[in-house]
Amino acid sequence: MNGALDHLLDRAPVHSATLLIRGAHLLDPRAGLDAPGDLLVRGGEVAALGEPGSIEAPEGAEVVDAAGLHALPGFVDPHVHLRTPGREDEEDLETGTRSAAAGGYCAIVAMPNTDPVVDEASIVSALRERARREARIPVGFTAAVTVGQEGERLSEMAALAQAGAVGFTDDGLPLRAARLMRQALQYQRLAGRCIALHEEDPSLSAGGVMHEGEVSALLGIAGIPSVSESTMVARDCELAAYEGGRIHVQHVSARETVVVLERARAAGVAVTAEATPHHLLLTDEDVRALDTNRKMNPPLRCEADRLALIEGLRAGVLSCVATDHAPHARQEKEQPFEPAPMGVTGLETAFAALHTDLVATGVIDLGLLVERMTSGGEAFGLRVPGITPGAPADVCLVDLTAEWEVGEGGYESRSSNCAFAGRRLTGRVRMTIADGAVAFRERSFAIGAVA
Amino acid sequence: MNLLSVDDLERADIERILGRAESFAEVSGREIKKVPTLRGRTVINLFYEASTRTSSSFELAAKRLSADLVSVKAVGSSVDKGESLKDTVQTLSAYDPAAIVFRSPYAGAAALVARWSPAAVVNAGDGKHEHPTQALLDLYTLRRRAGRIEGLSVWIVGDVLHSRVARSNVLAFTRMGARVTVCGPPTLIPRGIEALGCDVRHTLDELGEADVVYALRMQHERMAGSFVPSLREYATNYQIDGRRLGGGQLLMHPGPVNRGVELSAEVIDSPQALITEQVESGVVVRMAVLYELLAGTPPRGSQTGAGARSRWSSEPQLA
Numbered sequence: 001m002n003g004a005l006d007h008l009l010d011r012a013p014v015h016s017a018t019l020l021i022r023g024a025h026l027l028d029p030r031a032g033l034d035a036p037g038d039l040l041v042r043g044g045e046v047a048a049l050g051e052p053g054s055i056e057a058p059e060g061a062e063v064v065d066a067a068g069l070h071a072l073p074g075f076v077d078p079h080v081h082l083r084t085p086g087r088e089d090e091e092d093l094e095t096g097t098r099s100a101a102a103g104g105y106c107a108i109v110a111m112p113n114t115d116p117v118v119d120e121a122s123i124v125s126a127l128r129e130r131a132r133r134e135a136r137i138p139v140g141f142t143a144a145v146t147v148g149q150e151g152e153r154l155s156e157m158a159a160l161a162q163a164g165a166v167g168f169t170d171d172g173l174p175l176r177a178a179r180l181m182r183q184a185l186q187y188q189r190l191a192g193r194c195i196a197l198h199e200e201d202p203s204l205s206a207g208g209v210m211h212e213g214e215v216s217a218l219l220g221i222a223g224i225p226s227v228s229e230s231t232m233v234a235r236d237c238e239l240a241a242y243e244g245g246r247i248h249v250q251h252v253s254a255r256e257t258v259v260v261l262e263r264a265r266a267a268g269v270a271v272t273a274e275a276t277p278h279h280l281l282l283t284d285e286d287v288r289a290l291d292t293n294r295k296m297n298p299p300l301r302c303e304a305d306r307l308a309l310i311e312g313l314r315a316g317v318l319s320c321v322a323t324d325h326a327p328h329a330r331q332e333k334e335q336p337f338e339p340a341p342m343g344v345t346g347l348e349t350a351f352a353a354l355h356t357d358l359v360a361t362g363v364i365d366l367g368l369l370v371e372r373m374t375s376g377g378e379a380f381g382l383r384v385p386g387i388t389p390g391a392p393a394d395v396c397l398v399d400l401t402a403e404w405e406v407g408e409g410g411y412e413s414r415s416s417n418c419a420f421a422g423r424r425l426t427g428r429v430r431m432t433i434a435d436g437a438v439a440f441r442e443r444s445f446a447i448g449a450v451a
Numbered sequence: 452m453n454l455l456s457v458d459d460l461e462r463a464d465i466e467r468i469l470g471r472a473e474s475f476a477e478v479s480g481r482e483i484k485k486v487p488t489l490r491g492r493t494v495i496n497l498f499y500e501a502s503t504r505t506s507s508s509f510e511l512a513a514k515r516l517s518a519d520l521v522s523v524k525a526v527g528s529s530v531d532k533g534e535s536l537k538d539t540v541q542t543l544s545a546y547d548p549a550a551i552v553f554r555s556p557y558a559g560a561a562a563l564v565a566r567w568s569p570a571a572v573v574n575a576g577d578g579k580h581e582h583p584t585q586a587l588l589d590l591y592t593l594r595r596r597a598g599r600i601e602g603l604s605v606w607i608v609g610d611v612l613h614s615r616v617a618r619s620n621v622l623a624f625t626r627m628g629a630r631v632t633v634c635g636p637p638t639l640i641p642r643g644i645e646a647l648g649c650d651v652r653h654t655l656d657e658l659g660e661a662d663v664v665y666a667l668r669m670q671h672e673r674m675a676g677s678f679v680p681s682l683r684e685y686a687t688n689y690q691i692d693g694r695r696l697g698g699g700q701l702l703m704h705p706g707p708v709n710r711g712v713e714l715s716a717e718v719i720d721s722p723q724a725l726i727t728e729q730v731e732s733g734v735v736v737r738m739a740v741l742y743e744l745l746a747g748t749p750p751r752g753s754q755t756g757a758g759a760r761s762r763w764s765s766e767p768q769l770a
Binding site for chain 2: 212216218221335336338
């Protein structure tokens with residue numbers, strides 16, 4: 001299963017790098033690797049690993065002096081909005097994948113809630129074609145579960161899978177009708193592919209724009225209760241169990257949901273789930289000032305929820321970190337909180353924010369964060385990057401001591417609605433190698449000598 | 452300096468505003484009700500939501516302080532043509548207003564205006580969040596009648612969920628030392644409201660302990676959202692009428708009243724009701740707010756009066 005659908009990922013043509021990374025601290029918890037060493041990238045693969053100074057640079061290789069840096073397996077984000085087609089003013093395949101590479105990602109999965117919605121095979125084909133020209137790193141495209149994401153009738157799931165959709169989701173919207181959810185699970189037997197779910201019962205959440213709790217009571221803002229998420233997750237776990245289907249729960253926000261997921265997994269339901277950096281690090285207290293860059297769906301919940309998410313991440317109930325990178329034009333975020341659109345960007349800050357607030361503070365260890373940031377493709381049948389000889393070269397070099405301030409601007413992304421704007425973070429991605437090619441190199445990061 | 456939330460006001464700030472309103476009440480008794488305090492300065496009333504008493508009393512307040520007044524309503528303005536709030540505010544700010552009085556259907560919108568404009572901003576209602584001048588005029592009215600606020604028990608009854616008046620008044624009454632209880636059907640009391648520092652009740656059984664009963668407007672559209680099964684049933688459980696309102700209790704309501712829903716006709720017309728006085732107080736309290744915001748600060752470009760106040764709590768420098 002691991003990597004079985006890697007062939008559905010597309011990117012622009014690249015030159016495979018020949019790169020000797022010297023003296024980095026190599027860390028791959030799955031491979032039991034946690035020591036300084038040399039890493040040779042050649043022919044798209046991790047060609048060799050060795051003690052520091054033990055690997056001779058092949059002719060023409062670029063030698064990167066990585067002393068003081070960590071070499072980690074590249075990250076995989078199962079949840080990115082590339083806004084293409086339709087809102088290329090907010091993001092396109094080139095800027096979105098560049099942004100991902102700058103965040104240490106070597107593969108991402110794009111959501112289908114575009115304009116038009118990705119609900120026809122021809123749109124999947126067109127996007128894949130475009131990715132083969134524009135994408136800096138491999139991208140997989142999901143397709144909608146229902147036509148137009150309207151929740152009325154199933155999209156042509158088999159045809160969409162045939163065209164190369166890597167999974168199905170109506171992300172941004174829930175599948176309201178249980179009957180339709182059941183039919184999608186039945187059709188999954190034909191189409192294959194994971195069904196990823198934005199879980200929210202709209203009859204409970206309608207009109208809400210932030211977490212329902214003390215802060216929303218104080219602000220007089222309509223709330224989105226936690227149970228609008230957990231009750232839908234419970235329903236869909238039951239349906240997945242009944243139909244023998246496989247589901248992935250997107251952006252879990254509530255502690256009640258973590259409990260539901262634990263129970264379902266214990267009962268053997270094939271369910272994975274993701275958590276975002278903002279839900280892991282921020283709460284509704286951070287919404288008090290009504291900064292629209294803290295507005296997203298599901299909303300930032302309370303401290304008890306945040307702590308439950310961290311526990312879920314630790315236990316693996318939340319199997320991966322997803323950014324739900326959701327670019328919005330500046331003028332759309334520059335309005336009062338209630339009418340402003342939901343969503344925040346996050347590709348370029350995900351690792352640094354989690355490292356700063358969870359790893360540097362000792363809440364979780366670096367190895368666990370690396371595991372959760374690299375496993376995002378697993379639910380979709382995409383590979384989990386690893387630093388092992390012969391594996392595809394998906395590596396990011398990070399400086400865990402580098403401090404930087406998240407600015408109002410200066411992103412690789414075309415949009416700047418980042419929930420961590422203004423924060424000082426520790427940990428900086430210096431270089432990203434995606435499937436054998438250099439996808440990102442920090443401008444100030446010295447280019448190594450050519451042997 | 453702005454007035455965005457009751458939460459920004461210390462008790463001393465509130466006392467000062469109420470005291471100032473007292474002195475303007477004397478002006479209102481004169482034949483010529485004007486003072487020259489804000490002569491040559493501009494006040495803009497920018498209302499994105501329907502309003503009768505708030506907008507008209509702010510207009511009167513500005514005029515009685517001799518300010519030049521411009522009233523802009525969203526309907527029929529450039530807002531109708533799709534202009535963003537930011538552009539509208541920056542456009543109006545180019546006229547160099549001393550103050551913008553702003554009402555919006557959205558929480559936090561007045562704070563945004565304050566960020567985008569150098570003018571002093573008065574929140575005249577932002578969504579269901581706050582309506583600070585209503586709370587101030589309620590305090591003023593109650594203090595005039597009851598002589599004090601400290602130690603009083605105030606029951607706020609009705610649709611707290613959708614009420615900015617409720618939120619501002621819970622904050623204002625508690626800051627002045629009153630004990631506040633909110634009461635209404637569980638569907639109309641927001642989860643977590645206790646965080647404001649009030650008690651919660653769902654029946655009027657203990658209403659007798661209240662010194663002041665503050666009824667909120669019950670809007671007909673709440674039935675559509677099935678927040679209450681029917682107005683008839685709501686009235687049965689929550690209407691303040693002659694049986695429920697004790698002889699020593701005072702009755703307040705922000706208006707407009709639904710006769711026969713939240714209040715019975717007999718209590719509206721009773722001497723215990725302060726409803727008309729609340730409306731009257733609107734003008735002098737809003738004069739006091741404009742005065743406190745603007746009179747201590749010189750017009751921009753003026754060479755005199757270097758020490759502009761930055762916060763409500765700092766010492767006033769009265770003109």
